[in-house]
Amino acid sequence: MPLTQIQTIQSLAEALTWFERELSWGVDPAHLRHLTGRIGELFTCVMTRGQMALEVNQRGYDVISADNERISVKTITSSTSVAFNPNTFDQVDRIVILRINVNEENGVSVETLLDCTAFEARSRLGNGLTFYIETQRPTRPVENLAVVASASYGSYTLKQYENGTILVFEGDRKVEPAKPVLRRIANEIGFDLLSAGGEQKTTRQLGAGIIRMLALQPRGIWPRSGAGQLVVDE
Incomplete structure (x- = not known):
């Protein structure tokens, strides 16, 4: 059943709360992929006023935006690269790569690493359709x-x-x-x-x-x- 925007936001808040609770119990973020994937998809739904795809990994995409874009969402915590399936990439209109950061200062936060059309992504990802994450990003004091x-x-x-x-x-x-x-x-x-x-x-x-x-x-x-x-x- 499609969720309203309010329901999607509430679901995202609940997923983040559960993620924080698991961390407080000492669980490694890398072992919470079931939650991180859900958080990333809900976050993307909120950003795009979209809906979850009807089936898990339906033809390579996870979210359908309010503009009818088919979006493939990848969510990481500590990985240094993200790969897309070349067999289903032609079914995707847009890709979103998110990172869930966990630190003492900010707690849990969601960072957008890449958000672009699939056409733009092809030139950036190369033949292997792999995105490599920068470990250090410049920040202003x-x-x-x-x-x-x-x-x-x-x-x-x-x-x-x-x-x-x-x-x-x-x-x-x-x-x-x-x-x-x-x-x-x-x-x-x-x-x-x-x-x-x-x-x-x-x-x-x-x-x-x-x-x-x-x-x-x-x-x-x-x-x-x-x-x-x-x-x-x-």
Whole structure:
């Protein structure tokens, strides 16, 4: 039965939640292919306002977009290459390659590695119809972005940037990794380390929550363990 757009979004959220829960139980992402494939197809349905193909791997494609494109979806976690079946590639109008990233800062996120027509893909994939994933991609320094909130706790300064990134500084030195310091501060001020679903909060969730919690307290109360001033950027 076709899903409405709302139902597709809800299904994607449920699949991502289950994926996060499996990770919290210590399951290797590479062993969750049944979930990653489903997440990728649902994500593509949301992007294209599409529907799942009626049969699994129906003639080489997985999703039919709102524009009636037949889309082959490949979803990876740690693979370095993706290959397409040359016997069914002529049945595909568009290809989408996604990667599910898992890290301490962002938690689980879905990244689009390639999204193009099958015709465009042929020249990029070569005769083997194989896409090779770049292991390192250039990024701009987060310090170039605006700081939207900050707070001082003892000798530490917490900064939240406009993309959600949290950096912790001790004086002029950036503390890396930031999460152990954030966990220690959270324990001292009584901020919960777990989400409502029982999963460990990410670096961004911890940092943002701690800054908000410090902002609610009168100046001078924090930190409990020593002197420090709270400064919150509006």
